[in-house]
Amino acid sequence: EADIYQTPRYLVIGTGKKITLECSQTMGHDKMYWYQQDPGMELHLIHYSYGVNSTEKGDLSSESTVSRIRTEHFPLTLESARPSHTSQYLCASSDLFADTQYFGPGTRLTVL
Amino acid sequence: RKEVEQDPGPFNVPEGATVAFNCTYSNSASQSFFWYRQDCRKEPKLLMSVYSSGNEDGRFTAQLNRASQYISLLIRDSKLSDSATYLCVVNDHAGGTSYGKLTFGQGTILTVHP
Numbered sequence: 001e002a003d004i005y006q007t008p009r010y011l012v013i014g015t016g017k018k019i020t021l022e023c024s025q026t027m028g029h030d031k032m033y034w035y036q037q038d039p040g041m042e043l044h045l046i047h048y049s050y051g052v053n054s055t056e057k058g059d060l061s062s063e064s065t066v067s068r069i070r071t072e073h074f075p076l077t078l079e080s081a082r083p084s085h086t087s088q089y090l091c092a093s094s095d096l097f098a099d100t101q102y103f104g105p106g107t108r109l110t111v112l
Numbered sequence: 113r114k115e116v117e118q119d120p121g122p123f124n125v126p127e128g129a130t131v132a133f134n135c136t137y138s139n140s141a142s143q144s145f146f147w148y149r150q151d152c153r154k155e156p157k158l159l160m161s162v163y164s165s166g167n168e169d170g171r172f173t174a175q176l177n178r179a180s181q182y183i184s185l186l187i188r189d190s191k192l193s194d195s196a197t198y199l200c201v202v203n204d205h206a207g208g209t210s211y212g213k214l215t216f217g218q219g220t221i222l223t224v225h226p
Contacts, residue, residue: 033213035216041218042199042216042217042218042219043156043199043216045213045214048213058213059213059215088153090155090156099143099144099146099203099214100146100158100161101158101214102158103155103156103157104155105154105155106154106155108153
């Protein structure tokens with residue numbers, strides 16, 4: 001089992017609130033990723049990082065932001081949540097010289 | 113055209129059946145290929161990597177055809193527990209960097225019934 005954790009697992013919040021989704025891994029992986037997935041749909045990469053102080057936007061435009069101050073931690077922040085942000089957010093990590101990604105359990109976000 | 117295309121199914125098969133999934137990819141520079149499994153409302157989990165020579169893991173066999181740019185997954189002797197969505201995943205080796213990103217297909221739904 002991969003040692004990658006996400007909190008909270010479920011979040012229901014009102015429009016306009018600021019939220020931070022947490023993702024941590026204990027495998028020492030340099031690369032970390034955030035994906036967004038709607039029910040029955042494919043995963044879309046929204047952010048990734050190749051190491052500390054490295055962050056890049058993914059293929060799907062997102063209003064969220066990320067930071068990578070520590071290797072093990074890759075939080076995602078939404079400054080002002082909207083109903084269109086309702087989705088599942090999956091965090092993943094991989095070793096620097098490998099492509100295999102290991103996923104956390106996800107955060108299911110509902111914005112009312 | 114999508115970078116990774118799969119038949120979404122669903123495939124409904126009885127226990128013990130053999131089922132095959134195919135996947136095509138558009139980026140001829142791709143270097144790494146995987147099958148992931150995703151259970152309903154869960155995270156994707158690596159099922160197996162796919163190598164040019166083909167590889168087998170128990171009841172699962174994966175094949176890669178670089179010339180035709182397609183990947184296959186064969187499941188023999190299906191079990192009820194094989195019911196899941198199977199994701200075809202391809203590395204996007206863009207611009208000569210070794211730090212490619214993964215592109216996920218939309219998945220093929222498999223339901224194995226008694």
